[in-house]
Amino acid sequence: MRLMSPPVGLTALADTDxxxxxxxxxxxxxxxxxxxxxxKVVEAGIARELGVSRAPVREAARLLExxxxxxxxxxxxxxxxxxxxxxxxxxxxxxICVECHAGVLASKNMTPANRDMLRRQIDVMHETAAIxxxxxxIEEDYKFHRMICEIAGSKRLLRxxxxxxxxxxxxxxxxxxxxxxxxxxxxxxxxxxxxxxQGHADIITARxxxxxxxxxxxxxxxxxxxxxxxxxAAT
Amino acid sequence: MRLMSPPVGLTALADTDxxxxxxxxxxxxxxxxxxxxxxKVVEAGIARELGVSRAPVREAARLLExxxxxxxxxxxxxxxxxxxxxxxxxxxxxxICVECHAGVLASKNMTPANRDMLRRQIDVMHETAAIxxxxxxIEEDYKFHRMICEIAGSKRLLRxxxxxxxxxxxxxxxxxxxxxxxxxxxxxxxxxxxxxxQGHADIITARxxxxxxxxxxxxxxxxxxxxxxxxxAAT
DNA sequence: TAATCGTCGATTGTCGACAGTTTAATCTTG
DNA sequence: CAAGATTAAACTGTCGACAATCGACGATTA
Numbered sequence: 100m101r102l103m104s105p106p107v108g109l110t111a112l113a114d115t116d117x118x119x120x121x122x123x124x125x126x127x128x129x130x131x132x133x134x135x136x137x138x139k140v141v142e143a144g145i146a147r148e149l150g151v152s153r154a155p156v157r158e159a160a161r162l163l164e165x166x167x168x169x170x171x172x173x174x175x176x177x178x179x180x181x182x183x184x185x186x187x188x189x190x191x192x193x194x195i196c197v198e199c200h201a202g203v204l205a206s207k208n209m210t211p212a213n214r215d216m217l218r219r220q221i222d223v224m225h226e227t228a229a230i231x232x233x234x235x236x237i238e239e240d241y242k243f244h245r246m247i248c249e250i251a252g253s254k255r256l257l258r259x260x261x262x263x264x265x266x267x268x269x270x271x272x273x274x275x276x277x278x279x280x281x282x283x284x285x286x287x288x289x290x291x292x293x294x295x296x297q298g299h300a301d302i303i304t305a306r307x308x309x310x311x312x313x314x315x316x317x318x319x320x321x322x323x324x325x326x327x328x329x330x331x332a333a334t
Numbered sequence: 335m336r337l338m339s340p341p342v343g344l345t346a347l348a349d350t351d352x353x354x355x356x357x358x359x360x361x362x363x364x365x366x367x368x369x370x371x372x373x374k375v376v377e378a379g380i381a382r383e384l385g386v387s388r389a390p391v392r393e394a395a396r397l398l399e400x401x402x403x404x405x406x407x408x409x410x411x412x413x414x415x416x417x418x419x420x421x422x423x424x425x426x427x428x429x430i431c432v433e434c435h436a437g438v439l440a441s442k443n444m445t446p447a448n449r450d451m452l453r454r455q456i457d458v459m460h461e462t463a464a465i466x467x468x469x470x471x472i473e474e475d476y477k478f479h480r481m482i483c484e485i486a487g488s489k490r491l492l493r494x495x496x497x498x499x500x501x502x503x504x505x506x507x508x509x510x511x512x513x514x515x516x517x518x519x520x521x522x523x524x525x526x527x528x529x530x531x532q533g534h535a536d537i538i539t540a541r542x543x544x545x546x547x548x549x550x551x552x553x554x555x556x557x558x559x560x561x562x563x564x565x566x567a568a569t
Numbered sequence: 570t571a572a573t574c575g576t577c578g579a580t581t582g583t584c585g586a587c588a589g590t591t592t593a594a595t596c597t598t599g
Numbered sequence: 600c601a602a603g604a605t606t607a608a609a610c611t612g613t614c615g616a617c618a619a620t621c622g623a624c625g626a627t628t629a
Contacts (some may be wrong), residue, residue: 116408117582118396143610153611156387158396161353165400167490173351174611193435200431206593213457253424255402259494282581352613357608378580388581409581409620 121159121292130268140177167266182270191315199304205250206298213250217292228281236281278317356394365503375412402501417505426550429498434539439486441533448485456567457522463516471516
């Protein structure tokens with residue numbers, strides 16, 4: 100009567116999924132700054148370089164477009180999104196809105212396991228603070244915030260966070276330095292975890308609002324004094 | 335020859351843009367219920383029916399996937415997303431979060447012109463309430479809420495609203511009836527506009543929270559008692 | 570009889586090609 | 600020499616084709 104093969108726990112081997120791979124590679128290239136804002140993304144070029152045809156590249160590009168990393172000018176091609184200061188503002192504004200909500204939801208789902216996960220992530224942040232690796236530090240910071248969205252338990256919330264995060268990473272990569280002492284940043288997250296455990300909605304909201312708002316102010320300041328090389332392409 | 339045509343603000347007529355057209359047609363088909371949740375979307379079939387090749391159809395499908403209307407099972411194709419009750423909850427939850435925020439922002443940008451626009455939309459809703467056209471009534475309702483996001487002035491906020499709205503429309507189409515008397519709904523929006531003009535953040539938030547929450551409760555109830563024909567396909 | 574294996578049609582993922590358009594490079598001409 | 604016209608190259612949008620893969624159905628076997 101057993102109709103299914105006895106489920107031995109095998110890890111599903113990665114289905115080639117060309118489009119996804121191309122999308123990831125392009126995303127990395129943008130974040131790492133190999134593709135600067137305003138740069139043209141030539142389909143044939145990418146395709147040749149990756150050893151695939153243009154079809155998967157186009158589909159991947161459409162993905163990144165919807166995600167806000169590329170813009171498509173019909174008949175002219177895809178370009179790396181140029182983030183103006185106002186875009187940064189929009190993203191941070193939305194981020195506050197979303198993460199405050201996530202925080203309140205997460206505090207309701209807070210279990211010992213979740214608490215430990217967050218706690219450990221803060222430890223990692225402290226360890227990383229010793230090393231001089233901006234990219235890594237930023238990544239660990241995002242991981243903490245992402246965990247909150249995971250714990251909140253809404254797939255859409257999480258995806259939204261990921262979208263916003265990749266837009267921000269794009270800019271952060273350009274700034275090239277942190278906006279504060281890494282240890283201090285890690286400490287700030289401890290305070291955050293504390294109010295999450297306490298579970299009072301208003302306090303959580305206020306705290307996250309302030310926490311992200313601080314980053315916003317700093318990043319905003321840095322972006323506005325960026326060399327114009329990042330803003331100087333076609334509209 | 336061409337001396338850069340003087341850019342009079344004409345709405346650039348759709349540059350054939352096959353992908354966009356296909357996407358719109360598919361979206362409509364899903365909302366109108368011609369493509370039921372769980373249904374398989376056969377690329378070749380759609381392509382033949384629309385008289386185009388599979389490439390644009392694939393790209394359009396990827397778009398709708400990112401937008402949450404389709405899901406893609408690798409090597410098996412695209413399927414119309416099956417929205418479970420928990421999905422509805424996620425969407426409404428996010429919608430409250432987003433629209434409360436939009437409301438507060440909008441109230442800060444409130445001008446006489448904006449006020450009139452909203453006012454007129456409420457009038458339209460009252461007019462539509464007389465006619466017996468659910469689809470139309472729902473559409474006018476969404477338009478009002480969309481206006482708030484427009485007035486808020488954030489492109490990302492607006493796009494997010496559109497995404498959430500199309501996910502909801504998909505379900506609302508299935509329910510096939512309104513959750514309240516249309517005139518009563520229109521009236522509720524008058525109250526909303528009132529607090530928006532007053533401009534007190536807490537009150538706006540509370541009001542919108544309640545307003546959308548009411549719809550959530552009603553829609554949730556209806557969804558949970560839907561015929562299982564909408565939940566009965568492959569995972 | 571019921572479960573498994575093998576085969577066949579249908580469908581996806583990917584590719585190379587072609588036409589039309591945009592971009593650049595070159596050539597005119599005042 | 601500069602500004603506009605002209606030509607050439609490069610690129611996008613779309614198509615049709617082909618191999619790989621999936622699901623269904625019937626054959627096989629204990």
